Amino acid sequence: MEFNKPADQNLFDRSKVVGKPHTRIDGPLKVSGQAPYAYERHDVVDGQLVGYPVGSTIAKGRITSMNTEAAKKAPGVKAVVTTLDIEPLGIWDYNAARLFGGDKVEHYHQAIAVVVAETFEQARAAAALIETSYDVEQAKFDLKSEFERLQGTGEPDTVGNFDEAFAAAPVTLDEVYTTPSESHAMMEPHASIVDWSDGGDMKLWTSNQMIEWGRQALAKIFSIDPDRISLESPYIGGGFGAKLWVCSDAVLAAVGSRAAGRPVKLAMPRPFVANNTTHRSATIQRIKIGAAEDGKITAISHEAASHTLLGGSGENAIAQTPYFYAGDNRYIIHHPVEMNLPEANAMRAPGETAGLMALEIAMDEMAEKLDMDPVEFRIANDTQIKPGNPMKPFSDRHFVECLRRGADAFGWADRNKTPGGQRDGNWLIGHGMAGAYRGAPTMKSGARVRLKDGSLTVETDMTDIGTGSYTILAQTAAETMGLPLEAVDVQLGKSSYPVSSGSGGQWGAASSTAGVYAACVALRQQIAERLGLEDPRFEGGNVVDGDMETALVDIAQGEELVAEDTMEFGDFKKNMVHATFGAHFVEVGVHAGTGETRVRRMLAACDAGRILNPITARSQVIGGMTMGTGGALSEELALDQGRGFFANHDLAGYEVAVHADIPHQEVIFLDTLDVSATPLKAKGVGELGLCGVAAAIANAAYNATGVRVRDYPVTLDKMIDKLPAI
């Protein structure tokens, strides 16, 4: 099916299931510990051995020798494979790091060996016996100096004449902001069981957000036919982009399985994850804004840099700037800087997360310079088109309503407006807000549906990484087929199922529900033909046409009806900008003595088209707000600039938000429909909650103290010298 024009009124506008607050259908399995994650599949293949990885201990250079003798002789060891034993493996299209093979080291903790043994304890002990020697090559890890060198170079995205407009603007801002490298830190480390015992077909039980990408990636990495590869990933313990890719767990398990002639399971040790896998790159961003006295932006420049391995793209912090706010003169450019650090790649809302951390502080600073309410300043600069391009309107944009609804619900008008002017005991109280913007792409997505005895099974290689896919796909199928939710079973994450959009880029929910809708429409047509009907309705478990009612359970009398289709999205979508919008409002307390910042209240108002399930959608948004709280206040992959590695590479050193950091969170969804998004008129919401929230916290900390911190995370050391005397 092709979605080739904006949706008319359709069944989702009269929905009984879609858009309703259903608890997760996979919930009972998860809360009882019965949902099987990758490393736990004891039942899928016999004779599993355990693999343990070894990582390089330098950032750049060549391995001159590896001594594996002791490891090979260690108890229980079945195979040892080092990176010197095999030719460099292939690198998939969307990755930059080589996962294994050859003597070249490009980043710290690059996988250089795998030890396979009967037990985990044996494999881990033997891995520690491998001795490696290197020729170390010098490398630079200083993003700041690289940014200074690159400023003003390259080919910016320009509109009008920024320099002239900025020079002429009566009110201007010119500041530099930094964001640190961040780790996805999902709770389930990357893990795979791989059976490639005979070197023939390769079977994986893994933890991967994108099944088909995974299959294609493995095919390229190992130079084998993708049809010889199968993947299963029904439950995924978080991904946030870290599991968009095949990572070294799968590759090492495959290599180990081939060498040992038995299936191998391998979970990355937690201290290995941060430097072995991908992360969000640090950024440096210089933002200049010029505005007229009335608050209209006349000039905006956003120049950013981030690090990447050769062939990667870093963190595109300018992503939102061409779209979010009006302004006739613009200068926008991102400089990826090659660096021998672990692969910088997508982490939840790549681009906008880091970009809005900076831009939304800049907007706060600008509002202050203009003596405007930051909400009103943003409203004054709303745009319904891509700035500079009247031919490219937003498909559906209600940013202003997010700002107004959020401000009202939060009580924004009642806040103290003078920085440092409100106190509660030892705590300085502050309020801050920020805008949220995140693109809303859709991707081709397929599904198969099977109807038997009135029960429907949905099969798609779509994944549920905590996003609620199981539930919203069941809701979509139930709605389309007129079945109760309980009559629908959803099977996900297998490469034998039709290829879906997968989970990434906030496209999963909108795309995959459209794919399931397409498959259900195909089934409806098949049923209509079978019954000789033109355009029957499907409701209450029946096919209805005029006075005639046939129960779905009776249609095929024991036979299974199967239909499959893929939703494709037509070119008409390219004529407009699809995006989601939001506004964050935050109250913080900053300890007047220590400068510790703690969040007291959080509220987000979101515009993301039809909300398919307000329970799971809300969870996605508060999850983003929580991740953003960590990003604002504590998360930083600490770079050792001498050696080129992230030093705090475990969950004690890399501090994500804990329970005590997070207050009750409120989310408001606007009742909007984006008719050109999908037939369900829905857009993604999984990343929107993260966008801008860190800046709202930083702005609140400024309001609390009068100390402006432009370098994340906003930790006490950056404020303490400037706080008032006690």
Added chain:
Amino acid sequence: MKSFSYERASNAGQAAARAAEVPGAMFVAGGTNLLDLMKLEIETPRHLIDVNGLGLDKVEETEEGGLRLGALVSNTDLAADDRVRRDYPVLTRALVAGASGQLRNKATTAGNLLQRTRCPYFYDTAMPCNKRSPGEGCGALSEGAFSRQLGIIGTSDSCIATHPSDMAVALRVLDAVVETVTPSGATRRIPLEEFHQLPGDTPEKETALMDGELITSVVLPAPVGGKQAYYKARDRASYAFALVSVALIRQPDGSGRVALGGVAPKPWRRPEADAELPNGARAVMARLLDGARPTEENTFKITLAERTLASMLAEE
């Protein structure tokens, strides 16, 4: 983790004797730090002596009017003990500021004292570390290293690690004494002040314990009263190590005691600094942190220590 043999001890003296006699032996109680370090092969015992059966899990009153805290009392039980809450509240406050609820359920009094630094260069066995591998150099003191969390005073050119305990900082202001049994069966009493040692040229030697010596209890002198408080400044609100922590006991006349955590290789207290308490936080820190050698990244701890204490003093 290297393989090891295992035995359960039933007598403290014999356990100490065994530990001295069996090559590569270590005691294990809660295991919350030891297991962590064994998995990384930072600790590589070849024999573990499980001391959980020694019955050292009671809090008892001493003849001097103080408390004897059994080496195996869990951090949770110690924090919850009515006498500790009433008479030594700084200890309860410090305990509950540390780790997490489930870790405190396993962590013991002795184990807490013996926990090792959280320096990232100690934890990553690929990095040079004089504490882990004497003579190797200090990763944290090399150009470009990450030292924000590390020590500012009492450190040396060999090592700038901090001792991560909260509990020990409170014990330090309480003038606690560590009681041990030596391999020969003798009892030894080591004031907490002397228990942890400064790194100097031998950062691998962290305590005054001799080989095989087993901590049996920690003795608190009779209660000193006063207002007692513990403040732990950290990046996230819970389940994080201190950037700086302050244990404070303050008497109505303005005198008192103060010790710092998160700044030094041991709980950091100086009598001459205590004496400055009536003169305020700045005067205290001028003495307490005299001789500090911070790195560029952790110089803030000086200001933080002063402001933390100042806000604690202002609260009274």
Added chain:
Amino acid sequence: MNLPIEFQLRRRTLLIGTAASAAALRFAQTAQAQTPVSKPAGAEKSAVTMTVNGETKTLELDHRTTLLDALREHLKLTGTKKGCDHGQCGACTVSVNGTRVNSCLSLAVMHEGDEVTTIEGLGTPDNLDPMQQAFVDHDGFQCGYCTPGQICSAKAVIDEIRAGVPSHVTSDLTSPIEMSGPEIRERMSGNICRCGAYSNIVEAITEVAGEQV
């Protein structure tokens, strides 16, 4: 900066280039720290008997096996999760003799005679424990990986508050402790949820605690 003391910044050394090359050779061998002892003094395995979810289990285990791996790999009770294996996330939280612990930081061999309760011992999909049901009702999870640990902790937290065990946010150490949001949040902080379901989890726990009053 206005500081109470004068001080010298600690000097840093260069460890780049040739120095690094030499150091790298040494890095290779640093895994064996301090004076290595070549052999264990005795057997490297033992039998251990414990009660897991009401059933007596005897296992012959490598001493290195953690309680967590004994559950997941030997008893195939994979509901208890390994998130970090270092006591830094709480996903492995189980109850031992009625007390919540991180099963990753405990050797199985040290649990002779202990009673262990895991998430599988609380309820099944068709017969959920009230806390499990509350997590479903309040959407107190997303990916589900930290969830068993959160639930095991949550049940213990209610007990700990009722038993008067103090926490970091307990204002008065000598009065009864209130079942409040701040108390629950502080006590649950050893269970990290990267999906960020904290707000919902606290609501689930509050509901269960309220119903049990």
